Amino acid sequence: MTPPRRLSAALSAALSLLLLCVPLLGCSPPRSSHIVIGAKDFTEQTLLGELLAQEIEAKTHLKVDRHFYLAGSYICQQALLAGRIDAYVEYTGTALTAILKQPIDRNPQQVFDTVQRLYQQRYHVTVFPSLGFQNTFAMVVRPSTARRLRVTTLSQLVPDASHLRLGVGYEFQTRPDGLRGLEKAYGMHFAGTPRVMDLGLLYRALESHQVDIIAANSTDGPIAAAHLVILKDDRHFFPPYQAVPLVSDAALRRWPQIRPVLASLAGKITAAGMRQMNEEVDGEHRDPAAVIREFRKEHGL
Template sequence: MKRFLALCLLSFALIVTLASCQTGKISSVGGDIVVASKGFTEQDILSELLAQQIAATTNLKVEQRRFTSALVTHNALVAGKIDAYVEYTGTAFVTILKQKDIKDPKIVYEKLKQAYAQKFNLEVMPPLGFENTFAMVIRGEDAKRYNLKTLSEAAQYTPQWRGGFGYEFMEREDGFPGLAKTYNLRFAQSPRIMDLGLIYRALLQKQVDMINGNSTDGQISRLGLVVLKDDKQYFPPYQAVAIARQQTLQKYPKLRTAISQLSGKISADEMQQMNYLVEGELRDIKEVVSEFRKSKGL
């Protein structure tokens, strides 16, 4: 009887295993492939996009993890704790590689691709199609009152303003220190270091007068805010690219095809719209990503 029960359990386990191999699945724990987010809405959306794309086009089981910064996520990738995530070229080039910024996006991409392969055994995949640069944001009413369009024009008013910026932006080499020097930005007091999830609320409630956001943030248009033009071209190009471990791509050849199918598929407006649906309309990320993939025939 015990042998019979054991055989039954073994047969059931084999059936479950075979069934799970018919199509990829997304899981919070355990998986063949681990994709990651750097810990904010857009990154959560892009992580879900990678996960759904891989699960739908391969027989791989996908796990997702969430981190807090570019450096932490990069280190996890190099250490083999994750297999892929979406990064921005300027962030990788300046923050990770510690290189001086270059304004030509094609040159940055090629240099990044070569350096990541040589230094980290990582592959920088083709760009997804949009750029997400830092955005210095002010209230629409202030932009109208002072007729402000550029950072250079805003610099004369910042001594009376309060700044509110994320921790990473305050620390990064392509962040606030260099920006302040380039535009001679001085504030009434030292800028507040704020959680990115609260930064737009602080601007609307007039706790601060200028914040750092991202150019594809859904709140910008929804809340009637204004992005000041980087007229001195301080910020490097920030093309969104998937980065994957070469070892993983070699182990699972279909993974490369799955990710490559996303190349050039996302415009800046489409990314901003997805961000808005999640943050503004509180839509479920999985549903938003699924609808986007359907609209692209993926």
């Protein structure tokens, strides 16, 4: 059937009204009767979002909606302030530099105190104590590269850095605690222009010798699984990145029973434990929800 060449006046008016309404609906905060937990778009964040969601569901019997795979810190922050999500897990160093635009600080307690204070003052968001581990940036090389160059630290890498091809994620290239700051702190420069790619592709690029060194995360599962080498940040450039739940005060007022549940998660995850869970999902292709259920059972949660 040939489609009509003209719409009726009534239909045209209806479509125009619909098009006007769509942006308004898109800007309006949700009116969900459930708690909404957010997460960024990588495996660890999915696991941590699932941990918060499962704990709330188990301990309070409240319904939790999951809004995972949000693009990054900025998107999660905007979603939290707009009321589209009620909570997500952030990292203190990221919060300090990327969100709050504060100078880099390498004292973990001072960073936490600053982040907690400014989130409350500026955004009416409560920062809960650390889940027990930090996920810092990590400069990772193949074992063969570490042996050939005889390096274990970033300082030792400086003379050879200009011969190495670097792979990075999108955020690392632009953040103040990322590439430019690292190069300045160590006086090093890598070969050519860094290859920018999704975090999940970095390890494939390293394994296939497309790059020689990657800016990864210290709790990534493939590091231990592939026996890769993290070069020690011996000048302590990277700030602490403790994993902390962020929850809007509005959500805490609406559902006060979630406060003790989230507080009870403090100190429950080690870096090794987080790395293992990441590998179970990425390397063994297990369901994140099942991995978290198993973790909660093993730890009496």
